Structure formats: structure tokens, C-alpha cells
Amino acid sequence: MDDLAYVSTAQVSRALGVGVTTIKRWVDDGILPAHRTPGGHRKLLLADVLRLVRENDFPQLDLARLHPSLPSGSAVDETKLSRDLYAALRHGDGAAARFLIEGTERCGMRAATLADAVIAPAMHRIGVEWEQGRIDVMHEHRATQICLESLYALKSHLLSQATQARPVAVGGVPEGQLHALASQLVELVLLECGWSPVNLGPNTPFSSFRKALTELRPRLLWLSIHRVEEPTTFLAAYRELYDEAHKSGIPVAIGGPGLTDDLRAVMPYTTYGDGMTHLADFASSLHPRPRRRPRGRPRGT
Amino acid sequence: MDDLAYVSTAQVSRALGVGVTTIKRWVDDGILPAHRTPGGHRKLLLADVLRLVRENDFPQLDLARLHPSLPSGSAVDETKLSRDLYAALRHGDGAAARFLIEGTERCGMRAATLADAVIAPAMHRIGVEWEQGRIDVMHEHRATQICLESLYALKSHLLSQATQARPVAVGGVPEGQLHALASQLVELVLLECGWSPVNLGPNTPFSSFRKALTELRPRLLWLSIHRVEEPTTFLAAYRELYDEAHKSGIPVAIGGPGLTDDLRAVMPYTTYGDGMTHLADFASSLHPRPRRRPRGRPRGT
DNA sequence: TAACAAATCGTTCAAATCGTCCAAATCGTC
DNA sequence: GACGATTTGGACGATTTGAACGATTTGTTA
Numbered sequence: 001m002d003d004l005a006y007v008s009t010a011q012v013s014r015a016l017g018v019g020v021t022t023i024k025r026w027v028d029d030g031i032l033p034a035h036r037t038p039g040g041h042r043k044l045l046l047a048d049v050l051r052l053v054r055e056n057d058f059p060q061l062d063l064a065r066l067h068p069s070l071p072s073g074s075a076v077d078e079t080k081l082s083r084d085l086y087a088a089l090r091h092g093d094g095a096a097a098r099f100l101i102e103g104t105e106r107c108g109m110r111a112a113t114l115a116d117a118v119i120a121p122a123m124h125r126i127g128v129e130w131e132q133g134r135i136d137v138m139h140e141h142r143a144t145q146i147c148l149e150s151l152y153a154l155k156s157h158l159l160s161q162a163t164q165a166r167p168v169a170v171g172g173v174p175e176g177q178l179h180a181l182a183s184q185l186v187e188l189v190l191l192e193c194g195w196s197p198v199n200l201g202p203n204t205p206f207s208s209f210r211k212a213l214t215e216l217r218p219r220l221l222w223l224s225i226h227r228v229e230e231p232t233t234f235l236a237a238y239r240e241l242y243d244e245a246h247k248s249g250i251p252v253a254i255g256g257p258g259l260t261d262d263l264r265a266v267m268p269y270t271t272y273g274d275g276m277t278h279l280a281d282f283a284s285s286l287h288p289r290p291r292r293r294p295r296g297r298p299r300g301t
Numbered sequence: 302m303d304d305l306a307y308v309s310t311a312q313v314s315r316a317l318g319v320g321v322t323t324i325k326r327w328v329d330d331g332i333l334p335a336h337r338t339p340g341g342h343r344k345l346l347l348a349d350v351l352r353l354v355r356e357n358d359f360p361q362l363d364l365a366r367l368h369p370s371l372p373s374g375s376a377v378d379e380t381k382l383s384r385d386l387y388a389a390l391r392h393g394d395g396a397a398a399r400f401l402i403e404g405t406e407r408c409g410m411r412a413a414t415l416a417d418a419v420i421a422p423a424m425h426r427i428g429v430e431w432e433q434g435r436i437d438v439m440h441e442h443r444a445t446q447i448c449l450e451s452l453y454a455l456k457s458h459l460l461s462q463a464t465q466a467r468p469v470a471v472g473g474v475p476e477g478q479l480h481a482l483a484s485q486l487v488e489l490v491l492l493e494c495g496w497s498p499v500n501l502g503p504n505t506p507f508s509s510f511r512k513a514l515t516e517l518r519p520r521l522l523w524l525s526i527h528r529v530e531e532p533t534t535f536l537a538a539y540r541e542l543y544d545e546a547h548k549s550g551i552p553v554a555i556g557g558p559g560l561t562d563d564l565r566a567v568m569p570y571t572t573y574g575d576g577m578t579h580l581a582d583f584a585s586s587l588h589p590r591p592r593r594r595p596r597g598r599p600r601g602t
Numbered sequence: 603t604a605a606c607a608a609a610t611c612g613t614t615c616a617a618a619t620c621g622t623c624c625a626a627a628t629c630g631t632c
Numbered sequence: 633g634a635c636g637a638t639t640t641g642g643a644c645g646a647t648t649t650g651a652a653c654g655a656t657t658t659g660t661t662a
Contacts, residue, residue, distance in 0.1 A: 001433045017306065017307040017344060018338060018344075022338070030337045055339075056337075056339065057336050058336060058337070058338065059307060059336035059337070059344035060336065061336060071525045092495075092499065092517075095460075098460075102393075123333065124581075136508075136509055136512040137505065137506055137509045138501055138505070138510075138513045138516070139507075141473070141501040141505050142499060142501060142511065143499050144502060145501065145502045149453055149456065149457075152449075152450055152453035152454065152457070153335050153453065153454075153457045155450065156450075156453075156457065157401075159396075172442070179549050180481075189440065198393065198443060199446050200439055200442040200443055201442045201443075201445060201446045203442075204438065204439070204442050205438055207437075207438075208437055208438045208439035209439075211437040211439045212439050215439075216393075222371035247447070294570060
């Protein structure tokens, strides 16, 4: 993996839940191997720390803190990540999948990219294998549950950093629709864009969305359409909802594989996107986030 | 955030009202799990301590000494908690609800108690208000989503204490059923009882449960039945599933408001419970956790 | 290149924890 | 209630730990 990853004494001390002085002493006593910079700073090899911690019974508060935040950008191979995630989901390895998905945040990957370039391809492959009869619905459900779990964990992370007043966005999956995964991804993306998403979840009637418009006064409405059973009734109910949103000046973002070209041609909407990246851009344009520049030495932590 | 995940033997001894030597002995006897520093100091995970306090009836003097955020008094008023949770859910205050639900873990409350005495009553009141037309489905969905989110966060906490090999349990909500909340609670309860739950989620066909039996070889199968649309087809499919589980010696635990007395009278099952406390007891009996040796003189023989 | 903030260095020293001993308290059984 | 087995917890010196200090190194910004 990242064989050449160095970590500092402070990082290790935080990860293991002991004091910095103790880490220094362990290095000096030869318990932990370390290299030295010409100036005398200790540089511990990540692999050494992990190995020693696992082999001996060292305390391990949060080994995840040891993983170096890769330089944001092209250093992360999304294709490989997606393939690894697929393999983990295929075998029901929840721990591995969680590690992969939650690791993307540390790598600085955007939630929209995680959705479009990692999770979507992996779940698509699962779906294809299911259609081909090579796996059971069980495997697809298990994979979905594992993804959901990881997404909730990511959301929890983002929520803990939530700060000022955020505009409200409301959305969900209309009635008859079951797939909660997409809506959960939307929630994550909007959260990252500075919104305060209210996910009404799967199987929500159109009337409830209208109710939410008047009660929550959102500045954005999203709908995830996975499949449309009866286009006629769907269209009628949707148009009613859209009209009400339009009257209040609330933009409506729709997406999902249920929106065929034919269907979309007769649907009014503010924006349509076949991916979360599009949604993220649209949401950001509605509510541009203030950005700050870090000062000093923002490495590590 | 979780900076104080590790506690010392002295802290635990003060919190539980026992001597330091006793804590050390418990660790050495494997009653309390702990890591060791290279110097020999024991490092106890706060979560491990809370779990043991929760599962056995350990003395619980003052948990606040373990962590400033813990409540000073050990008496937790579940009724008040449930009422507060209801109010938070009713108004869509996700942050408050999360705080209440996730706080129960720190109070040493068992997951089953959280489910039966806190979440179930609160959601029941929401359901009643909905039936009376005083709130919309929207509010019920929003409340469910908020609960789900908090439960996932709790699960994440429990999962982070990755332990040894655990027996596998499989379960979910059969086809046509949408309520994921109950199945999520089951997952949490089983996790706390030392199992490794695989939740197949809502809307899972009976055939997939059978598939899971042969492929995952679980030692427990759970089914959450929220509503039964067509008793005849339901019964036929269920019986087939039960027979297969029975042949393999896998116990079947069922529960949920969909199981009326009439229905249950013609259903075979290993155990039925109208609450998570019952399930927790049953699961613990199947897979007893390490306990202290019985006192007194060893039996003759 | 110079300036600056943050992180790390080496050192000291008080506090906490270790392992071990043994007496007192507690429990199950007779 | 008496007995024996077991658990408990205080005390001891030896060891480990971690916070504080000023001096130095490191990486970014101007």
C-alpha cells in the first residue's frame, strides 16, 4: 500500500492514546523503530507502527488517525477503489467496505465523487450480477445495507462539524420506491455543500412532500426516482408537487434511473442529473459556500 | 471527539466503587478486556467498561468519574427520556434526538432497553398522532429517518470494538415490509450480545433468507414482521423457510406487530417476543458470554 | 530569502500504575 | 451457624507514564 508513509510522534501518541513523551521514550528504547531527520525529529514508518501495534497488544485508540491524508486530487485511484469496494460488498465484508468508504473522506474526496465514481459503479456491478442470476437478492440487500451503514457513519462525521445556519433542503424517494441508498447519498452530498438536508426516506407519498414544502420552507427539493410503475398517476402527482414548489420559488432537483428520456420529456423540473456531481454543482450554485484559507502549517492532524 | 476512549484502572475502580486491585485482577482473568502498553500499563476501552456494566449487573456507583460527559447519577429515567425523544422527533430536531439516543450508551443503558422503553414508546406516540390525523406521514418518516441515523451511529460505536470471532445471525424484514427501524434495532441488540448480525434489510424475499441460511450458516435467524398483507401466501413461504432453518438446527426468532395471535397460533417458531429485551435474553442464552466462575466450593464429583 | 507559526526536541520531576504480598470480607455448602 | 474456598482491597517498593519547560527544527507565506 503506502509503504513510504511517515508519521510523527504526536500522531502516534494520539492514535494510541498515550502521551508524546512516552512515544519518544519507546523509540529511544528501541521498542518502536524510527528514522531521524538531520534536525533530529523522529519519523516513524507507518507500517512499523501498525505491525508492532498488532503483533504486540499495544493500545489502539484510533489507528485510522495514522493514515496519511493523501494530497487531495489525482492521487486516489477511484477505479481501483470502486473495484475493491465491489469485491468487499460481493463477499459481505462489512469491515473492509466501511474502511474503503470512510477512508475517502480522509483522502479529501468529495462526497459526490464517492457516489458517482466509487459506490455507483460497485453497486451497478452487483446489480448486473444479480440480473444475470450469478448472485441472489440477498447479496444485493446485504451490499446495500453495508453501504448505508458506511454512509451514515460519514454523515455522522460531517454533522459533527456542522456549524452555522444552513439552508434547508427536503427530499426522499416517492411512494412505491424502496431504494434508500440514492437518497442517502443525496443527503451526504448536500450536507457537504453546506445544506441542512431533511431526508424523508423511501416510500414517501407525494402529498407528504407538499406538506414538507409548506412546513419546512426548504430552498431545495430533491426526488430520487428509482422506478416508475404507473407513469400516468406518477406524472399527475408529480406535476402537482412541482407546481406547488414552483409557486414558492423552490427549485426541484430530480434524478435516478427511473427517469427515462420519454418520461423526462413531459416532466417539468429545475434540474436533472444522472449523477451526484451534477447535483453538488447545482446545490453549490444555489448556496455558494464561503471558503477559508488555512494559515501556518496545516499538515497532518 | 473520542479522545477519552481509554480509561485507567484507577478510574474504573473509582467509577464502579471497587478496589484498583480488583480491576487489575478482572483484566488479568479476562473478565474485562484491555490492551497493554509496552511498559505494562493496562489501557481499558471506555466502551468495553460500559458494555460490561451494561450486560452484567456490575456495581454502578458513579459513571461520571469515567468521563465528564457521563451523567453523575446512575438513575436514568426512561419515561422522561422517551418523552423528550418524542418531542424532538415530533419537531424534527435531529440533533436533540441524536443526543438523547446516543447518550443512552454512555448511561450504561442496554440496547434492548433503549429499544423497548425509549424508542418504541416515542415512535408509537408518533404513530398514534398520525392515525388521528394530527401529523402527516412526513413527520413519521422524518422521525424514522432520525432514529435510523442515531441507531447507525450507535452501531458504529459498538463495531469499533472489533473483537474475536462472533457467531453469525441473519435477519431482516420480509417482502412487502418497509419498516427498517425494527430490524435495525435487532441488529444493535444482537451486536451488543456478542453476535455478528447480518441485516438483509427491508423488502427481502423469503427465498433470499433461505439462500442466506445455506450460504452464511448463521446460528440464529430473525424476522421482523410489521404487517401481513396476505396471510395465506405469507404462511406458506414462512413455513418453507422455517422448515429449512429447523432442518439445519437454526433457531428462528420472530417479532413485530404483524404477528397477531391468530397468525402466531399457526406458525412454527423457536421464540417470539414482543420486545427486544426478550430477544436479547434469548440470544444471550444461545451464546453465553464469558462469565465469572461460580463462587463457593466446587461441586463434588 | 526572511519571517513566522506550528510542531518537535531533550530534559526534569511529580504522579500514576505495576506486581506482589497478606489479612479481611464474602459466598456456597454442610 | 460453622467451615472452606474464593474474592476483595490495602500496602509496599520498583517501574512507567505524562505534563511542563525553553531551545530547536520544519514548512508555509510574504
